[in-house]
Structure formats: C-alpha cells, structure tokens
Amino acid sequence: MKARIKFLRQHLALNQREFSARINISQPTLALMEKGQRVVRDIHVAQICSEFNINEKWLRTGEGEMFLSVEVFSLDEQAKKSNLTELEIAIMRGYMNLDLDVREKLMNELEAIFKPIHNEDIATFEDNGDSAIEAEMDIANDRKDNEDN
Incomplete structure (x- = not known):
C-alpha cells in the first residue's frame, strides 16, 4: 500500500x-x-x-481502478429500468422545463396529495384558491361520478 x-x-x-x-x-x-x-x-x-x-x-x-467512477443520473436509463411509458417520459421532461417557481408550486400541490395526514393514507389539498391541479382533480371526480350514474 x-x-x-x-x-x-x-x-x-x-x-x-x-x-x-x-x-x-x-x-x-x-x-x-x-x-x-x-x-x-x-x-x-x-x-x-x-x-x-x-x-x-x-x-x-492494487486491484481495480484507482478512482471511483462518478455516478451520473440519466433520465433515459432510469426510464428504461422503470418501464416508463412515452407519456410518463414526456411528463418528466416537461416538468424539468418548467420555471422554478412553477415547479415549486407544483411540488407543494403534489406533497399535499401524497403526504399522509395524521398517519392516514388519505391526503387533502390545502385551500389556496385557484389551484389548477385541484380543479383538474375536481373535473376527474365529476367525470367518474357521471360514469357511475
């Protein structure tokens, strides 16, 4: 050594x-x-x-390479490993092209959806007025209600 x-x-x-x-x-x-x-x-x-x-x-x-290789994240490689659809890949690429402030707002909304509240599996939205995601969820729920009737 x-x-x-x-x-x-x-x-x-x-x-x-x-x-x-x-x-x-x-x-x-x-x-x-x-x-x-x-x-x-x-x-x-x-x-x-x-x-x-x-x-x-x-x-x-003395075996192997002297330096460790630096891990590089590749969206394309990860997409292949995860069997993502073309739509999922387009969504991810679109997200990365959003302005930082838009991404932050979107992440806040997603956190509200996916973060368990009081150890429950149900998430709720914070009432922040004109949320586009909240509006889309309402539309989707209305469609589902109409299909069920």
Missing part, C-alpha cells in the same frame, strides 16, 4: 505537506507511511479514499 499512496500523491501532483494536510495527518507521518515504516490504519485509508475519491480496493490491494 505504501507504493500506491506515494503513486497517488505524485499522480495528484501534491507534495507530502499538501497531501498530508488534505487527509489530516502530519507530513512526517505520511513520509513514514510511504517508506513502510508506519502502519497505515483504516482511518487513514478512509481519509484518503474520501478526500480523493479513491477506490478502497485499489488502495489496499
């Missing part, structure tokens, strides 16, 4: 003082680790991996 710590430090173009400061150890401690004269404790491994986004398996054994 001593060689990998030194290799990493050099790869990052940091001197011992800079590297050790970033992982909260002294420069002499780092120098001893790189020479194999000081045991690298789990806390040091955790600090190195966290600070520099390093694959712990690589640091400990």
Whole structure:
C-alpha cells in the first residue's frame, strides 16, 4: 500500500505537506507511511479514499481502478429500468422545463396529495384558491361520478 499512496500523491501532483494536510495527518507521518515504516490504519485509508475519491480496493490491494467512477443520473436509463411509458417520459421532461417557481408550486400541490395526514393514507389539498391541479382533480371526480350514474 505504501507504493500506491506515494503513486497517488505524485499522480495528484501534491507534495507530502499538501497531501498530508488534505487527509489530516502530519507530513512526517505520511513520509513514514510511504517508506513502510508506519502502519497505515483504516482511518487513514478512509481519509484518503474520501478526500480523493479513491477506490478502497485499489488502495489496499492494487486491484481495480484507482478512482471511483462518478455516478451520473440519466433520465433515459432510469426510464428504461422503470418501464416508463412515452407519456410518463414526456411528463418528466416537461416538468424539468418548467420555471422554478412553477415547479415549486407544483411540488407543494403534489406533497399535499401524497403526504399522509395524521398517519392516514388519505391526503387533502390545502385551500389556496385557484389551484389548477385541484380543479383538474375536481373535473376527474365529476367525470367518474357521471360514469357511475
């Protein structure tokens, strides 16, 4: 592991003082680790991996990639995994194109619908006057009532 710590430090173009400061150890401690004269404790491994986004398996054994890959969210990949319909995808894309203030209002309405009140499974709307979603829900309920009659 001593060689990998030194290799990493050099790869990052940091001197011992800079590297050790970033992982909260002294420069002499780092120098001893790189020479194999000081045991690298789990806390040091955790600090190195966290600070520099390093694959712990690589640091400990040399296996795998040195850096952890950064997870990237892909709407298209998530849509495939969730078997979303074209309409669901269009709704999500449309949502992302809304102005921030419109999204905030919409999220408040959705939270009111889906957030259980007093540990019940039924949600209620807050009375805020001219809610478009509330109006749409009323229309949908009226249609259902008419179909049932």
